[in-house]
Amino acid sequence: MFERLQAVEDRYERLNELLSDPEIVSDMDKLREYSKEQSGIQETVETYQAYKKAEAELESAKEMLNDQLDDEMKELVKMEVSELEDTIEDLEQRLKILLVPKDPNDNKNVIMEIRGAAGGDEAALFAGNLFRMYSRFAEMHGWKVEIMDSSPTELGGFKEIIFMVNGNGAYSKLKYENGAHRVQRVPETESGGRIHTSTATVACLPEAEEVEIDIHEKDIRVDTFASSGPGGQSVNTTMSAVRLTHLPTGITVSCQDEKSQIKNKEKAMKVLRARIYDKFTQEARAEYDEKRKSAVGTGDRSERIRTYNFPQNRVTDHRIGLTIQKLDQIIEGKMDEIIDALIMEEQAYRLESLDRNE
Numbered sequence: 078m079f080e081r082l083q084a085v086e087d088r089y090e091r092l093n094e095l096l097s098d099p100e101i102v103s104d105m106d107k108l109r110e111y112s113k114e115q116s117g118i119q120e121t122v123e124t125y126q127a128y129k130k131a132e133a134e135l136e137s138a139k140e141m142l143n144d145q146l147d148d149e150m151k152e153l154v155k156m157e158v159s160e161l162e163d164t165i166e167d168l169e170q171r172l173k174i175l176l177v178p179k180d181p182n183d184n185k186n187v188i189m190e191i192r193g194a195a196g197g198d199e200a201a202l203f204a205g206n207l208f209r210m211y212s213r214f215a216e217m218h219g220w221k222v223e224i225m226d227s228s229p230t231e232l233g234g235f236k237e238i239i240f241m242v243n244g245n246g247a248y249s250k251l252k253y254e255n256g257a258h259r260v261q262r263v264p265e266t267e268s269g270g271r272i273h274t275s276t277a278t279v280a281c282l283p284e285a286e287e288v289e290i291d292i293h294e295k296d297i298r299v300d301t302f303a304s305s306g307p308g309g310q311s312v313n314t315t316m317s318a319v320r321l322t323h324l325p326t327g328i329t330v331s332c333q334d335e336k337s338q339i340k341n342k343e344k345a346m347k348v349l350r351a352r353i354y355d356k357f358t359q360e361a362r363a364e365y366d367e368k369r370k371s372a373v374g375t376g377d378r379s380e381r382i383r384t385y386n387f388p389q390n391r392v393t394d395h396r397i398g399l400t401i402q403k404l405d406q407i408i409e410g411k412m413d414e415i416i417d418a419l420i421m422e423e424q425a426y427r428l429e430s431l432d433r434n435e
Contacts, residue, residue, distance in 0.1 A: 081176060082125045089115060089122040117184075121175040128168040135161040177427040182283035183249035188225065188351045189281050192237045194257065196275025199264040201234030203385075204277040206408060207258060208238050211251070213410025220244025225344045226332045232265075239348060241284065248283045253419040255281045256380050262387035272388060276381070284347065285354035292350060298322040301338060321345045328352050383415075397422045 092115040101107050138158045146154065191207050193200035212222045221243040228236040242251060259276050301316040318333035319341040330352065332345035384393045385404055392407050392415065393400045399418050401407065407415065 078173070078176065082121070082172060085118050086122050086125055089118055117179075121172070124168060124171055124175060128165065128172060131161055131165050131168060135165060173428055174424050177424065180249070180252075182252075184246055185248045186241055186243045186284040187248040187251045187281050188239065188241050188284055188348055189251065189254070189279065190237070190239045191235065192278050193234065194276040194278050196260075196273065198230065198232050198234065199260075199273055200275040200277055201230045201236050202232060202265070203234070203258075203260045203275050204236070204238065205234040206260075207277055207279065208235060208240070210408050210410050210412070211240075211242070211254070214251075214412050215242045215244065215247070215410075217410055218244060218247075218250075220247050224334055225348055226330075226334055241347065248281070250416050250420075252281045252283075253416055254279045254382075256382035259381055259384045260387070261384065280355075282351040282355045285350040292323065292346075292353065296324050297349075298324060299342070317341060319345050321349050323349055323353060326353060326356060328356065394419070 092111050095101050095111050096108070096115065101111065135158065138154055138161060141154050142151065142158070189211060191204045191211075193202075193204040196203070215222050223241045223243065225239040225241055227238040227240075229238075230236060257276050257278050259274060261272055261274050263270055264273050264275075298321070300320040300322070302318045302320065303316055317336055317338045318331065319338060320329060320331045321342070322329045328349060330345045330349045332341040332348070335341045335344065382394065382396055384391075384395070385408070386393070387404060389402070390404045391400060391402055392404045394415055397418060399415065401414060403411070403414070
């Protein structure tokens, strides 16, 4: 492990040199590439340096115990040794986690698609609740939410809503929301007070950059149409809505939230690029069944991942068997407890895999 850490530190120092090279500074592509690589290993290097410093301090403290010390000073040194040993143990565990191969998409923005599934109007209302929950969560993390396309219902929910969350590390946390979400509650439309079960599906796609997905203009069919509101009501008579069809894959994206056809096309292209990237990623992942099953947040989207039980104020994440009696807080965007537990589960699995391979 320490040979790998030293290699990472050496690479970090080399990147420092490269980023000071006038030839690299004048090449925007190289500058971006090296800056991104350096940023990706900075935490590992800083943690490793802290580990080496603590090791040196521990060795020095142990040597002091061999000196002629009075009882009070000896006790202070022993306390310092104990604290340093705890610090080193914590840093070593942190280094193991940092050496686990990262998801290359973790620092990207995320495009989320929420659709009402089983349950009619109640499913659409629940889709609206989920959108609000994710919007609040994003706001708490300083991220920006941008609606790409939506199909609102007259009752205030969404048949479908597609939006982007812009912010560093957005995908690293929200990717665990991928799957089917189930709600159990008494619908507003229910006069008898009976509890109903409805579902909504959530898809989380990392934003794909143009360099990652090469889409040829000739492979895209562009259709324009007049945008419409709830129940088919016409919003405007101009042909501002855009539908893009990627002919090789058959993937179709529509966008009508902007009044400008150009803006709608730009948004639709972002979603299309993300869906194509996701399709290729899913196909590649399918070749590695064990890896696919281990990733708690990137499995089959039809899989039921979580239940929101309103009468009992309970949220259960079925993937890790976690139940929390804080639905009222979670639905307001305070989701960190669930997401942190999912991240820890994933890291634990990856650490076990790393240990088995060493």
